[in-house]
Amino acid sequence: MSFREILNSGKFVVTAEVGPPKGTDIKEMIHHMEVLKGKIDAANITDNQSAVMRICSMAVCKIAMDHGLEPILQMTCRDRNRIGLQSDLLGASILGIQNVLCMTGDHVSAGDHKGAKPVYDVESVQLLKIVDGLNNGKDMSGNEMKGSTNFFQGAVVTPEANPLEPQLIKFDKKVKAGAKFFQTQAIYDIDKFKEFMKHARKFSVKVLAGFVVLKSAGMANFLNNNVPGIRVPQTLIDELKAAGKEKALDTGMNITARHIKQLKEENICDGVHIMAIGMEDKVPVIMERAGLL
Amino acid sequence: MIITKKREFKDLMENIKGYKSFFLIGCSECATLCGTGGEPELKSMKEVLEAEGKAVTGSFIAKTGCQVLGTKVELKPFKDAIDKAECIIVMSCGAGTQTAVELYEDKAVYPANDSLFLGNMTRLQFFDERCSLCGRCILDKTGGICPITACPKGILNGPCGGCKDGHCEISPDIKCAWVRIYERMKKLNKLQELCETTIEAKDWSAAQKPRTLIAREEKKK
Structure with a gap:
């Protein structure tokens, strides 16, 4: 079954992230794909994440398919104008890529080519509309195309954004623009996430809660201070501290597994998205602890 | 207004190293408010150029330097000083510089400022970009x-x-x-x-x- 079919069947889905490397040596990336194969339902292939130049998402999506992983093509609006985006979407479609995650994209100032001209000809809401158009046989200018795409299109949302209401307004616009599923920024407070889900459940879209495994109390503090939309509660930081340096990562994995288990058991959302950031090997372990394998 | 910032003097010196005599043009509008092309700045430019052994044949502050015809009329009395100069240095925005380029086809014209953005002045010489002129x-x-x-x-x-x-x-x-x-x-x-x-x-x-x-x-x- 495809990711779309599994998600629509009501099964609790698991996606994880595979980050293309900088350079043509893809041995480690292929290893990560092999670790995740058969375990997760789809793999997000990031698009020059954090505006750091790497292998393009589309090529890695093709490699993922060759290695038995269903890819979700992450597509940002930072590096291509509307012609480039649509052209790449058509290219992805003929390669057999079925899922696309539409995002605006981190600003170039976050990355390793700070002098680059940011494009942002369109943004996430408009990109979703573009995908919807291509699925219906029309390009953005309304021209009829010979053959349409059949994408399952998703978007991102930050459930713990501060302030939250403007983020929710945008969430609604994304739904209206055709988003079928959402993958969230990392969440650490299930009660707050439940509040967000009360809003999301007004719409017939699927929501996958995002997870970034905490490796230490220091990392938790770093996320709180530096990463927008991430709030690690003090109780979790204390739990990591109490575990001590050697057991911090294991405790972090337990926290993630515990949260995932709760989300599934209480039927809070439709699945989870695990952003392992270099620790892809640990994804199956977390899934096992969460009772998903 | 058009927000301008003074270019590095060494870059300007590199541009004008082949010339000995100069006429300076400022602007009473944006560049004056930005502190890049008003009277004090023209005076200071004259002093540093002379300290570098260059001659300044004259200077003038246009009422509105991007207004080509008006500036042309205003510059008429300065014909001799401009004729004597090998090069014109414009201390306003890129538009003002190109007014001089249009008026003096045969003379070298160099900008003293970088043109940054269309801005609002929030306090004296504090500028914010609020409009991108997107059309x-x-x-x-x-x-x-x-x-x-x-x-x-x-x-x-x-x-x-x-x-x-x-x-x-x-x-x-x-x-x-x-x-x-x-x-x-x-x-x-x-x-x-x-x-x-x-x-x-x-x-x-x-x-x-x-x-x-x-x-x-x-x-x-």
């Missing part, structure tokens, strides 16, 4: 705050995931344009309007360069 105004849909300019990504439909406590991922000094728009629309009791309006992708053809405009009605013959 099709959307302020009617965004509570009068321009996200094309105020948001580094020019997002048209709400804040990105980089908004942290109401501030931008680019810099904590920048307030998120969409949080500002949200707050203003809330004050105006127009949140419903904000929720219901999806702004379409911009038609950038209105910003296609070079732009021209004839604002007056041509007289019928």
Whole structure:
């Protein structure tokens, strides 16, 4: 079954992230794909994440398919104008890529080519509309195309954004623009996430809660201070501290597994998205602890 | 107004190293307010050039340096001083520099300033960019705050995931344009309007360069 079919069947889905490397040596990336194969339902292939130049998402999506992983093509609006985006979407479609995650994209100032001209000809809401158009046989200018795409299109949302209401307004616009599923920024407070889900459940879209495994109390503090939309509660930081340096990562994995288990058991959302950031090997372990394998 | 910033003097010196005599043109509008092309700046430029062994044959502050015909008329009395100069240094914006280029086809003209943006002055010599001159105004849909300019990504439909406590991922000094728009629309009791309006992708053809405009009605013959 495809990711779309599994998600629509009501099964609790698991996606994880595979980050293309900088350079043509893809041995480690292929290893990560092999670790995740058969375990997760789809793999997000990031698009020059954090505006750091790497292998393009589309090529890695093709490699993922060759290695038995269903890819979700992450597509940002930072590096291509509307012609480039649509052209790449058509290219992805003929390669057999079925899922696309539409995002605006981190600003170039976050990355390793700070002098680059940011494009942002369109943004996430408009990109979703573009995908919807291509699925219906029309390009953005309304021209009829010979053959349409059949994408399952998703978007991102930050459930713990501060302030939250403007983020929710945008969430609604994304739904209206055709988003079928959402993958969230990392969440650490299930009660707050439940509040967000009360809003999301007004719409017939699927929501996958995002997870970034905490490796230490220091990392938790770093996320709180530096990463927008991430709030690690003090109780979790204390739990990591109490575990001590050697057991911090294991405790972090337990926290993630515990949260995932709760989300599934209480039927809070439709699945989870695990952003392992270099620790892809640990994804199956977390899934096992969460009772998903 | 057009916000300008003085170029590095060594870069200007590199440009003008082949010339010995100069005429200086400032501007009484934006460049004066920016402190890049008013009387004190022209005086200071004259002094540093003379200290470098260069001659300054004269200087003049245009009323509105981007107004070609007006500037041409104003410069008439300075014909001798300009003739004596091998090179003109313009201490206003890029538009002012190109007025001089148009008026003096046979003379070298160099800019003393970098032209930065169209800005509002918030305090004396504090400038903010608020309009990108995109050609099709959307302020009617965004509570009068321009996200094309105020948001580094020019997002048209709400804040990105980089908004942290109401501030931008680019810099904590920048307030998120969409949080500002949200707050203003809330004050105006127009949140419903904000929720219901999806702004379409911009038609950038209105910003296609070079732009021209004839604002007056041509007289019928």
